[in-house]
Structures are given as C-alpha cells and as structure tokens.
Amino acid sequence: MNTPIVPPWMSNLDDDDFTFIKKFLLASGSMKEVAAEYGVSYPTIRLRLDRLIQKIRLGERTESDPYITLVKRLAVDDKLDFDTAKILITAYRSQTNHDSKTTP
Structure with a gap:
C-alpha cells in the first residue's frame, strides 16, 4: 500500500x-x-x-520565523490587509535585525 x-x-x-x-x-x-x-x-x-x-x-x-508566517497567513486569509501585513513584517524585521546587532 x-x-x-x-x-x-x-x-x-x-x-x-x-x-x-x-x-x-x-x-x-x-x-x-x-x-x-x-x-x-x-x-x-x-x-x-x-x-x-x-x-x-x-x-x-519556508519561513523560519513563526510571527512572519502568521502575519502572511492572516493576510492570505483576508483577516489582515496586505499593506498592513507588509508594514508589520518590515517593522518586525527591522526591530529584530536591530536587536540582533546590538546584542553580543
């Protein structure tokens, strides 16, 4: 089988x-x-x-970050508009990149 x-x-x-x-x-x-x-x-x-x-x-x-996956899924399921999703992901990435650069 x-x-x-x-x-x-x-x-x-x-x-x-x-x-x-x-x-x-x-x-x-x-x-x-x-x-x-x-x-x-x-x-x-x-x-x-x-x-x-x-x-x-x-x-x-394959998105390694569950937050980004969630935001994208909400946008695709029409629970969040795409412009807002882009803003959230961009802000999140900029914040997490900034944090990772400042932490030893």
Whole structure:
C-alpha cells in the first residue's frame, strides 16, 4: 500500500480551495465558466484565484520565523490587509535585525 505524499504547499489549503481547484481544472481554466458555476462575477473568481495563488506561494516558502508566517497567513486569509501585513513584517524585521546587532 502506497502512502500518499502531500506536498508542503498543499498544507495551507482547505476543502473549499481543493473544490475550487477541481472546478477550475474541470473547466479547463475558464474563469468565466467557473464564475457561472459559482453564480458570481468574473472579478470575484479572479480575486479568489489570486488569493489561492498567494496561499500556494506562502506554502512553498519556508519561513523560519513563526510571527512572519502568521502575519502572511492572516493576510492570505483576508483577516489582515496586505499593506498592513507588509508594514508589520518590515517593522518586525527591522526591530529584530536591530536587536540582533546590538546584542553580543
């Protein structure tokens, strides 16, 4: 019996994401067709696809800092806007780099 190996990028995806991917593939990548199936507009599907791409990219990156991973995940899950996430990460990195330079 073979044990399926799940790639790390898939760990950030939920059931709704997998359903969307399946519908997108079965529609041969036609966002217009997927929009009709979901009963929403093309821009809504475009936004959903963009967020899914961001989730996958986040899953591909191995971030060593749990705080940065958390902030990125909150942004991808639309619980925090991306501009605020960038500000938080930049400030955090600048603070932690400053702290590491001043500590012996």
